[in-house]
Amino acid sequence: MSSVLAPITKEVLVWARETSNREQGELADVAGVLLDRYLEWEAGTSQPTLRQVEQIANKVKIPTIVFFLAEPPSEPKPLLDYRTVTNDGQAGYSPELTLEIRKARYLQSRLGECSDDIVPGWHSGLPALNLTDNPIEKAVELRALIGVSLDQQREFKAENRGLREWRKALFNIGILTFGFRVPRTEALGFSIWHDRFSLAAFNLEGYKAQQVFTLFHELAHLALRQSVVSDLGEGGFDRLTAQVKQVEIFCNRFASAFLLPPGSTSVQDAIDAIPKDDLTSIEIIDKIAKRFRVSKYVVLHRLIESGRIPRDTVSSVFSLWRKHDDDEDEKREEKVKQRTERDKQKGKTIAKSPAAESVISRGESLAIRVHSATKNGLIHSSDAQDLLGIKDHNFESLEGLFERWRVTL
Secondary structure, three states: OOOOEOOOOHHHHHHHHHHOOOOHHHHHHHHOOOHHHHHHHHHOOOOOEHHHHHHHHHHHOOOHHHHHOOOOOOOOOOOEEOOOOOOOOOOOOOHHHHHHHHHHHHHHHHHHHHHHHHOOOOOOOOOOOOOOOOHHHHHHHHHHHHOOOHHHHHOOOOOOOOHHHHHHHHHHOOOEEEEEOOOOOOOOEEEEOOOOOOEEEEEOOOOHHHHHHHHHHHHHHHHOOOOEEEOOOHHHHHHOOHHHHHHHHHHHHHHHHHHOOOOOHHHHHHHHOOOHHHOOOHHHHHHHHHHOOOOHHHHHHHHHHOOOOOHHHHHHHHHHHHHHHHHHHHHHHHHHHHHHHHHHHOOOOOOOOHHHHHHHHHOHHHHHHHHHHHHOOOOOHHHHHHHHOOOHHHHOOHHHHHHHHOOOO
8 A cells, every 4th residue: 555645634534524424434444444543534633645545535436636625625505305214304315325416416517517519509498397386287288398299108118118218308308317226215316406407316226117207206306496305205295394295296296197198088098997996906007007108106196186096095005005016026136136146156147337337327318429429539538437437448338338229319
């Protein structure tokens, strides 16, 4: 290990740890020192080596050079916490979720520096909404603006529920989409409003249908000009403040109406055809959901809006379905574990490449434009790697990935 001492600013070290939601012991471990020595660095009575600063910087995902600033840089306000698991309105996020939010903000920042070379003329075409608006009407208006018909939606791949197509459609109206990975119990999505680079994020650990619904729930937050973290859980709405509950119901109604337009005859016919005694049948509702490439919870919302299911029974239905989903999750996870174990015994690996993970996270539309701008010499390769969150040797594999996935502009 290099013995060159690094004259970092102690206040910046403390700031980096606190804004990353890390413990002092974690950073001591990653730097390979005892806690007492690390505490000396925060107190300014001793200094780490340059290598140790680099190790800490990598852990908290902050550029090494920042630790040498005279004072901590200004940080944007934390995203409001609209999750049902914690409803005090203040951010109290895990280090993992904190890191994903930081990645999303960094993407917005870096894109702002070179957007003219990547997406010339980029601007957000998302109209502003107010809570006094009718979310159903506004969803129909926005869907018309995006220009995806219900017939087109029904042609989306059933297993994908149109996730690729919807992300491309949102990109075309100036909305970034961002996939992240944390346990689903912590968050399903977040939104970060920006006057040019608004971003809707969704948890990649969720079902595809759930991811699509999350995108449009977060799109509603962006239309309301909000930056929040959500879990969309109606089953826990009783734990929300009245104001937050109002917003989350608005966003859920918006997302539902967007994905299943209420004026559609085919949608209404499907809703009306459900027998009165089977209005909450998971099997029947799931068949309708697959037909329209949506989540069964979207169909539930349509049943509510149509007056077929009373609103005061929604929480119990939601809880029942969630219990069913949790049971199915356990079965699926067990199958995955068994398959992974068999693959290990056979010497196989199914882990996605860094390039694939980058495209899945940033979206195909942005990834291919960044790749094209780099190949045409419009941006430097280091800028492209920053935007896509990958290293040089992984960037080179993007072209083959685009060909296999048939990704086009």
